[in-house]
Amino acid sequence: MPYRPRIDLDRQINDHLILRTAPGAVDYLAEDVRALGARVLRRYPDGLLIEYTGALRPLAASRYFDVLAVDPAALSDSLKDGVLSALLPGGDAVRFRVGDLGEERWAARERFESEYGWENSPNAWDVNVEPGGAEIGALYLTQRFGELQRTPASTNPVVAAVLTRLAKIEPGQTVLDPFCGAGTLLVHAAELARPGRLLGFDLQNRWLRMAADNLRTRGASALLARADAAHLPVESGAVDRVMANLPFGKRVGSHRVNSALYPAALAEIARVLPGNGRAVLLTDDKRLFRETVQRTRLIRVIKEIVLARGGLHPSAYVVTKRGR
Template identity: 40%
Template sequence: MSRKGRPESDAAPLPPLYAMTHAGLEAVAADEINRDLGGEVKKTTRGLVVFRVKDVTPDLLKLRTTEDVYLLAWGSDSLAFTADDLNLIRTWTARKPDWPRLFKLHHSLRPKTKGRPTFNIIVQMQGEHGYRRTDAREAFAEGLAGVIPAGWQRTDENAWLEIWLTIRGKVATCGVRLSDRTMRHRTYKLDHVLASLRPTAAAAMVRLAGVGPGMTVLDPMCGAGTILAEALDVARSRRGDPVRVVGGDIDPNAMFVTSQNLDQVGKASLFRWDATALPLASASVDRVVSNPPFGVQLGSPEEIGPLYAAAAREWDRVLKPGGRAVLLVSEFDSLQPPLRSRRWAMTRQLKVRLLGQPCVLSAWEKPDWVGS
């Protein structure tokens, strides 16, 4: 029975869900939810996509461009930034959600492990408010009084049930987490290199690239191989001629890390090379997807301009006419000139924030004709 006394089959439609994303990638996540999951996107805000589905199934946990997925308990975009918010948090948490139904849906996707059930209550805050995170957490816990069954064990790590309150400026979102850490970190990423790209961001880049059957996908500066792994995941799902995934890096440690990370994912052609002098035939690549080094990674911002110019020359040489490149950089002003000088057209630009670092994700198309 539901909390209102009706059989579950006669209950109201499923509650909404929301996906957390890196700020700036909401549109890409919404497209995946719509096209691949068959969901109906209801609303997007910075770092969050609210949507509905017909059924809560394991397919929710197969989304590649989102960090986490939650059942929506309640939400508001009208916080006052004052201590009055605490009373609202306490009241909304206690009165708005149908907690038994939310828990039942959670349990259907996350079967209980052996032993005593474990739970955690988590509060995240961004922005300046007239109260501390500990104050919000206390109000949240008070609103949850009596919701968690007696005998459950509270734990801070890998809890079976997690109830979240996320406050970003005037927006507050409360939900039950359906995903676990493997959604955002993946199971393949065993090793890392400095400034390694987050898998969900890499998945967004591969999605924007529009990889199709028979294509060759290149990451000439592959780092830990995250983009290659996400491209291999797409390749497995494509019918028709196989997709070829090619990558390389000048750093021997990066090549070792990449080979380790891809061991359980699929087969890619890996090379240690200088990305400004690729040992590839001209017009041999359909897609270039890459996260070139940022200035802070090189240690000298003055190196970025020459590096991007030399790399762009090679991208233009190996990319087929009409091919597409998806690039993630911090110094976007240094990337544009060498691409525009070759008459590449930018088709998409997203301002993204990854781990606190502002950057630009852009998609480009090479002309399908040869100019004079």
């Protein structure tokens, strides 16, 4: 059944909203929302407080936030002409759950039931009331774009959107992810750019099968194969863009394995890229990565962005060939 959000995305709203994202992605989010006429009222390390006037649909189309919440101070106004007025409970009361409010949760629950006429429904809800704001379930990233299957080390979709942007994929280009896992980066490349050909390699067949499923459900296709990133089955200079979330040596692999893998994989990436090629590589094994790039001599880092997520602080490195 097609997904029908319990929210009217075409309703014009005026609201104070908190958009939560990955640290490192805030600038891209600010750029997106300013382009829609929003005013940025406050910046947080992992989000923005904005004043937004307009339809929800273009805001919901941004890839750079995963949670949209109504500012706790703006709930009553939001019910009148903000996001909360756009909820479509289909004739029922708006369903809510109260999150981590500590002792205040009882008073909050009472208030939403008696003042707003909402229904407390912890298992199926439209609004999740958290200390940081009232989160709109229909506007979570996974609801807006669909949920991808994930491996334990899959790339967060907001991070994937940033990596794709940094890759500057031009129409028709060949894009390779030599550590593709469940294919998150390939899906984002397909959806956010117009590549000609997508290639994805991984050592594990089960992740390649997941990648094939993910690509299929999102209407994209890629050539997927089991291959070692240290020996890419690709001709020299045949790939325009490489995007990869490298094994950090924590959840996947180990620093010791990386000490051999990074030099081999980076040499291969340098080989398959032409002179004007570009790679965007995410890793938390930063010292090893930088030392390896220096030793490889064929490539250099032109940009680094720290993209914190889930307690880790990996960097996205934009890499080009030396002596272009």
